[in-house]
Amino acid sequence: MKTLFRNLWLADGALSPLRRAAVLVDGERILGVEPEITASAADRTVELRGRILAPGFLDVHGHSDLSLMARPEGFGKVSQGISCEIMGNCGLSAFPLSRENREHLEELWAQYGTALDWEDFSGWRAALRNRSARLRAEALVGHNTLRAAVAGYENETLSSVQLETMKQLLARELDAGAPGLSTGLLYVPGKFAPPGEVVELMRVVAAHDKIYATHLRSEGNELLESLDETIECALRAGLKKVHISHFKTAGCANWGKLDGALERLESARAAGIRITVDRYPWTESMTQLSVILPGKAGDLDDSSLARLLANAEERQRVAAELAASRPADYWAGVTLVSTRCAKFRGDGGGTIAALAEREQLSPAELVVDLLAADAAGTTAAFRGMSEENLRRILSLPFCMMGSDESARPADDSIGRSHPRGFGSAARFLRRLLDAGSPIEAVVHRMTGLAAETFGLPELGRIEPGKTADFAAFDPEEVDATADFANPHSPAAGVLFTMVGGEFVYRA
Ligand SMILES: [Zn+2]
The missing domain is CATH 3.20.20.140 (Metal-dependent hydrolases)
Known part of the structure; x- marks a missing residue:
C-alpha cells in the first residue's frame, strides 16, 4: 500500500527550514520526499491543507x-x-x-x-x-x-x-x-x-x-x-x-x-x-505518594510498607513522623491523582489539605490511610x-x-x-x-x-x-x-x- 501526503509544510526532523513537499510512503518505509509527486504514484492520497508534517x-x-x-x-x-x-x-x-x-x-x-x-x-x-x-x-x-x-x-x-x-x-x-x-x-x-x-x-x-x-x-x-x-x-x-x-x-x-x-x-x-x-x-511533578514518607518507612518497598501500615499503632507512628517532617502549608500543594483505595477513588484532582478537612483527619493521617489501602498505586502531584x-x-x-x-x-x-x-x-x-x-x-x-x-x-x-x-x-x-x-x-x-x-x- 502506497500513501501520498501532500499540500503540506515539511518539518523533516533534521533542522532544515520548513519547505513545501510531498511525501510518498510504501508500507513501513518512506519512499520519496519531493517538491511534488503525482497522485497516480500512490494507492491513496492524504491532503494536509497547509498543515505541518513532522516525524512522529x-x-x-x-x-x-x-x-x-x-x-x-x-x-x-x-x-x-x-x-x-x-x-x-x-x-x-x-x-x-x-x-x-x-x-x-x-x-x-x-x-x-x-x-x-x-x-x-x-x-x-x-x-x-x-x-x-x-x-x-x-x-x-x-x-x-x-x-x-x-x-x-x-x-x-x-x-x-x-x-x-x-x-x-x-x-x-x-x-x-x-x-x-x-x-x-x-x-x-x-x-x-x-x-x-x-x-x-x-x-x-x-x-x-x-x-x-x-x-x-x-x-x-x-x-x-x-x-x-x-x-x-x-x-x-x-x-x-x-x-x-x-x-x-x-x-x-x-x-x-x-x-x-x-x-x-x-x-x-x-x-x-x-x-x-x-x-x-x-x-507539578507526580509520583507515588509514598515517596514523602520520612525515616524507616521511606526505605520500605511497597509490599513491606503495606504490611507495616496494616498495624494501627504503626500507622499512628508514621503519621506523626510525617506530620513533623512537613510545614503545615505543604499539604495544599499536594494533589491526589490516582488511588485504588475505594473510598477516595473518585477524588483525583483534590488536594490532600482539602480531602483531609472533609474527612476530619490531619493531612498526614489521610496520607497514611491512603497508603495503607494502596501503597503501590496511590499517586500524587506535588507543587x-x-x-x-x-x-x-x-x-x-x-x-x-x-x-x-x-x-x-x-x-x-x-x-x-x-x-x-x-x-x-x-x-x-x-x-x-x-x-x-x-x-x-x-x-x-x-x-x-x-x-x-x-x-x-x-x-x-x-x-x-x-x-x-x-x-x-x-x-x-x-x-x-x-x-x-x-x-x-x-x-x-x-x-x-x-x-x-x-x-x-x-x-
Ligand atoms: Zn523519575
Missing part, C-alpha cells in the same frame, strides 16, 4: 512498560502525535525479572492485570508485540529492577559476585537492543547504591556506546551535589552519553540553583560528555517547581520532550493520569512556538535529536529509507487541553499520528 514525536521519558499491554491503543500518547516512547525510566523497567523482584513488580503493576510472563528485554518486547501495541516502544534497563533481580529490595551493599551478575545481566539486555541504562537514585533500592556501583554499570554502558539516563538522587536540596555525582561517575567510567531525566529545581528553596546546575551541564559538555535533558511542560525555571529549561537546545507518564486510555480504568500524559508534546510545541522558536527547531528536538540521542537511527527524520512514523499538526491550534480536573482530555491541533505506515490516531 519521541517521548524520551515514559512509563508505559505495562500500561501499554493493558491498553495497547496508547491513546493518551498517540493522540498528541507521539509515535515512540522510551520506557524503562527512573530505574524501573519490566526486565530483567527473577525470583527476587517478580513478586514486588507484580504487586506494583497489579492494576494492569497483565501476567509478567517474561524474563528479559526480548521477552518483554515480544509480549508487547503480541498485544499489537499501537505505540512504538523502546526501553532502557532500569537499575532498580536490575539491582532487585540480583539482591532484592533491601538496604545492602552488593558483594562483588552480585555486582558482576548485574553487569552481565545489563550487558545481555544492551546486546539484545535496549538503548541504555536508567537509574532512579531516589527510589528503593537504587537509593542504596553507592557511586562506585553506578560507575561499574556505566562502564558496561560505555563499552556498548549506549546512554545513561538518570533520575537524580536529589532534584531539590542536593540537586547540585547529585549532578556532580553523575558527572564525576561518568568521567570515571569514560561514559560519553548522559541524560538527565525530567530536569528541574524542586522546592522553592532550590529555585536559585538553576544557574549552578546549568554551569555543571556546560562544564560536563566541555569535558566531552554529551549531556542532554528532558522535561514535561508542567510545574514546587518554578515557572521561570521551566521556561529556561524548555529553551535549552538540548532539552527534549519527556512526558514522565504512562500511556492511558481515554477512560480511567487503569488509573488517572497527570495532564502531562495527554498533553506534554502538544504543550511543549505550543510553549516553544509562542516563545518564538522556529517550528523546525522545536520539531527537531522532539524527533531527530531525540532519535539520535537514544540511538534510534531509523526514526526521527522524514527522508527516503526511514521508518514512516509521522505526526501532523496545525501550528496555530496545537496545545494541551488536559488539566488536573480533566487530565484525559486529548490535545488540540493534532491531525493524525502514523506508526510504521499505519494510522494509529486520526482527529
Whole structure:
C-alpha cells in the first residue's frame, strides 16, 4: 500500500527550514520526499491543507512498560502525535525479572492485570508485540529492577559476585537492543547504591556506546551535589552519553540553583560528555505518594510498607513522623491523582489539605490511610517547581520532550493520569512556538535529536529509507487541553499520528 501526503509544510526532523513537499510512503518505509509527486504514484492520497508534517514525536521519558499491554491503543500518547516512547525510566523497567523482584513488580503493576510472563528485554518486547501495541516502544534497563533481580529490595551493599551478575545481566539486555541504562537514585533500592556501583554499570554502558539516563538522587536540596555525582561517575567510567531525566529545581528553596546546575551541564559538555535533558511542560511533578514518607518507612518497598501500615499503632507512628517532617502549608500543594483505595477513588484532582478537612483527619493521617489501602498505586502531584525555571529549561537546545507518564486510555480504568500524559508534546510545541522558536527547531528536538540521542537511527527524520512514523499538526491550534480536573482530555491541533505506515490516531 502506497500513501501520498501532500499540500503540506515539511518539518523533516533534521533542522532544515520548513519547505513545501510531498511525501510518498510504501508500507513501513518512506519512499520519496519531493517538491511534488503525482497522485497516480500512490494507492491513496492524504491532503494536509497547509498543515505541518513532522516525524512522529519521541517521548524520551515514559512509563508505559505495562500500561501499554493493558491498553495497547496508547491513546493518551498517540493522540498528541507521539509515535515512540522510551520506557524503562527512573530505574524501573519490566526486565530483567527473577525470583527476587517478580513478586514486588507484580504487586506494583497489579492494576494492569497483565501476567509478567517474561524474563528479559526480548521477552518483554515480544509480549508487547503480541498485544499489537499501537505505540512504538523502546526501553532502557532500569537499575532498580536490575539491582532487585540480583539482591532484592533491601538496604545492602552488593558483594562483588552480585555486582558482576548485574553487569552481565545489563550487558545481555544492551546486546539484545535496549538503548541504555536508567537509574532512579531516589527510589528503593537504587537509593542504596553507592557511586562506585553506578560507575561499574556505566562502564558496561560505555563499552556498548549506549546512554545513561538518570533520575537524580536529589532534584531539590542536593540537586547540585547529585549532578556532580553523575558527572564525576561518568568521567570515571569514560561514559560519553548522559541524560538527565525530567530536569528541574524542586522546592522553592532550590529555585536559585538553576544557574549552578546549568554551569555543571556546560562544564560536563566541555569535558566531552554529551549531556542532554528532558522535561514535561508542567510545574507539578507526580509520583507515588509514598515517596514523602520520612525515616524507616521511606526505605520500605511497597509490599513491606503495606504490611507495616496494616498495624494501627504503626500507622499512628508514621503519621506523626510525617506530620513533623512537613510545614503545615505543604499539604495544599499536594494533589491526589490516582488511588485504588475505594473510598477516595473518585477524588483525583483534590488536594490532600482539602480531602483531609472533609474527612476530619490531619493531612498526614489521610496520607497514611491512603497508603495503607494502596501503597503501590496511590499517586500524587506535588507543587514546587518554578515557572521561570521551566521556561529556561524548555529553551535549552538540548532539552527534549519527556512526558514522565504512562500511556492511558481515554477512560480511567487503569488509573488517572497527570495532564502531562495527554498533553506534554502538544504543550511543549505550543510553549516553544509562542516563545518564538522556529517550528523546525522545536520539531527537531522532539524527533531527530531525540532519535539520535537514544540511538534510534531509523526514526526521527522524514527522508527516503526511514521508518514512516509521522505526526501532523496545525501550528496555530496545537496545545494541551488536559488539566488536573480533566487530565484525559486529548490535545488540540493534532491531525493524525502514523506508526510504521499505519494510522494509529486520526482527529
Ligand atoms: Zn523519575
